Amino acid sequence: MNQETSELRDIINSQDDIILIIARDYGIENVNRSGLTLLDKNREDVIGEKCYQALHAKAEPCQYCPFTQTMKTKQTEVVERYDTTLGKHFRIKSTPILSERGDAVKCILSIRDVTERVNTEAKLKRMQQELNLNRRLVAIGQVAAGMTHEINNPLTGVIAFSQMLMQMDIPENMKEAVEVIFDGASRVVGIVDRLRTFARQDRPEKEYTDLNAIIGNTLAMRSYEMRSNGIEVTTHLATNLPETVANVGQLQQVLLNIIINAEQAMATSSLQKKLTITTEQVADRIRVSISDSGPGIPEEIIYRLFDPFFTTKDNTSGMGLGLNISHGIITEHGGEIRAQSEPGSGATFIIDLPIVAETREREPAKPADVEQAEPVGARILVVDDEPHICRALDRLLTKNGHQVDTTSSPLKALEMLSEAEYDLILLDLRMPDMNGIEFYDHIKAISPALQQKVVCVTGDVVSAQNEAFLHETGIPCVAKPFGVSELMRQVRHVLEGEKNDAQVTYSRS
Numbered sequence: 376m377n378q379e380t381s382e383l384r385d386i387i388n389s390q391d392d393i394i395l396i397i398a399r400d401y402g403i404e405n406v407n408r409s410g411l412t413l414l415d416k417n418r419e420d421v422i423g424e425k426c427y428q429a430l431h432a433k434a435e436p437c438q439y440c441p442f443t444q445t446m447k448t449k450q451t452e453v454v455e456r457y458d459t460t461l462g463k464h465f466r467i468k469s470t471p472i473l474s475e476r477g478d479a480v481k482c483i484l485s486i487r488d489v490t491e492r493v494n495t496e497a498k499l500k501r502m503q504q505e506l507n508l509n510r511r512l513v514a515i516g517q518v519a520a521g522m523t524h525e526i527n528n529p530l531t532g533v534i535a536f537s538q539m540l541m542q543m544d545i546p547e548n549m550k551e552a553v554e555v556i557f558d559g560a561s562r563v564v565g566i567v568d569r570l571r572t573f574a575r576q577d578r579p580e581k582e583y584t585d586l587n588a589i590i591g592n593t594l595a596m597r598s599y600e601m602r603s604n605g606i607e608v609t610t611h612l613a614t615n616l617p618e619t620v621a622n623v624g625q626l627q628q629v630l631l632n633i634i635i636n637a638e639q640a641m642a643t644s645s646l647q648k649k650l651t652i653t654t655e656q657v658a659d660r661i662r663v664s665i666s667d668s669g670p671g672i673p674e675e676i677i678y679r680l681f682d683p684f685f686t687t688k689d690n691t692s693g694m695g696l697g698l699n700i701s702h703g704i705i706t707e708h709g710g711e712i713r714a715q716s717e718p719g720s721g722a723t724f725i726i727d728l729p730i731v732a733e734t735r736e737r738e739p740a741k742p743a744d745v746e747q748a749e750p751v752g753a754r755i756l757v758v759d760d761e762p763h764i765c766r767a768l769d770r771l772l773t774k775n776g777h778q779v780d781t782t783s784s785p786l787k788a789l790e791m792l793s794e795a796e797y798d799l800i801l802l803d804l805r806m807p808d809m810n811g812i813e814f815y816d817h818i819k820a821i822s823p824a825l826q827q828k829v830v831c832v833t834g835d836v837v838s839a840q841n842e843a844f845l846h847e848t849g850i851p852c853v854a855k856p857f858g859v860s861e862l863m864r865q866v867r868h869v870l871e872g873e874k875n876d877a878q879v880t881y882s883r884s
């Protein structure tokens with residue numbers, strides 16, 4: 376062997392890639408040191424052996440190997456392939472060795488382990504998809520927040536006027552019509568409330584939570600779809616279920632994922648479609664079980680359900696992230712989630728959450744509204760950019776014996792406050808020229824005492840800025856659309872000089 380040949384051999388042997396020379400009949404003619412290390416054999420044992428036997432312990436040539444193609448085309452061919460036995464990704468390149476006549480007589484096969492690169496690429500792709508999903512969720516939250524505000528404003532007028540009409544002495548047939556208007560508007564209030572919960576989910580705040588109530592709300596969100604798909608829903612919700620501390624929006628997201636999966640699983644089933652939700656206390660945990668009567672989950676995939684991007688659905692109906700995200704949320708809440716299934720007899724998802732001992736102070740019982748004598752004759756200023764809300768509040772407060780001025784301009788309102796003395800200001804927080812928070816700062820210059828007389832009336836308590844403002848100042852706030860007695864209760868509290876906490880009240884009466 377001359378020096379050049381010896382050097383070339385050393386170069387080939389120093390490569391990490393496995394390099395083989397394969398003859399037309401698939402026999403191995405030569406192999407470098409990396410190849411021998413991988414095969415764990417001596418050179419003499421390998422030479423002459425068929426490549427598919429030596430490398431893959433197979434009796435036939437491998438379908439995917441670029442060797443066969445190269446022998447036909449006389450071109451260099453490359454494929455990437457995952458080897459299930461070795462659990463690695465390989466890049467296989469075949470280069471023809473041509474005879475003097477130009478025929479492919481043998482082939483150089485180089486095999487490179489590209490597992491690390493492929494895994495990194497897959498990880499990057501996953502991160503990109505997660506980022507896109509997060510962006511989409513944030514966008515949905517923003518749309519929902521904007522929508523609740525837009526819907527709440529007109530709804531406030533409908534609710535307030537229909538409630539006022541119902542209390543009036545009007546003909547029976549008109550009363551019936553007004554009741555229908557009020558009931559319809561109240562249903563929309565429920566829908567908007569649930570949207571509001573969803574819009575708040577970008578903030579990971581946790582609060583004492585009644586799981587039964589969250590389940591009720593979530594089922595209500597899907598009630599139309601379930602009814603139209605013939606799904607019978609049964610709930611066994613434990614009374615006196617202990618509370619936990621949780622992020623309501625996130626738990627709702629988990630329940631929605633599981634319920635929608637169950638709906639989809641049952642869609643194709645010819646059996647009766649049944650969804651059963653049970654809550655119970657099991658030892659020191661709260662357990663929620665959600666069962667469906669769908670086809671169940673095959674044993675071979677049940678362990679992969681919570682993996683990211685695991686889906687058996689097509690691209691349009693599933694991304695394989697729902698259960699993965701749900702798992703993350705439940706784990707973050709100190710709980711556990713698992714799936715059980717007997718194929719053919721449905722699937723059950725079980726969520727265990729910790730009971731969180733009651734440490735907060737119990738809210739004092741609200742005084743009964745009816746027996747309180749209403750203070751009358753107060754001078755009240757209403758500042759709201761929606762003229763029909765001004766009109767509704769004017770009517771309502773005037774009817775309750777107060778003297779009311781309204782304006783849709785915060786600047787005009789500041790003028791009015793410096794010209795006359797008011798006992799109470801009903802203030803909208805979201806207005807175009809000057810928002811309620813800025814207005815509140817301005818009235819301090821007129822008289823700091825005026826700040827004690829403010830009640831906020833807003834459809835936008837989901838914004839973090841408004842929530843922080845209400846929390847810091849302790850101003851009472853009535854969420855639009857409000858019920859007549861809730862509004863009057865807050866008005867009475869301020870007029871009587873009672874100290875209110877910063878709670879936003881949603882109750883509609």
Ligand code: ADP
Binds near residue numbers: 632637640686722
């Ligand atoms: P996706 O719904 O996008 O597929 P998920 O993470 O929510 O993603 O669900 C992953 C997979 O779990 C689904 O594709 C489906 O195969 C399986 N699965 C989830 N819930 C059920 C169920 N109730 N019945 C049968 N299979 C289910």
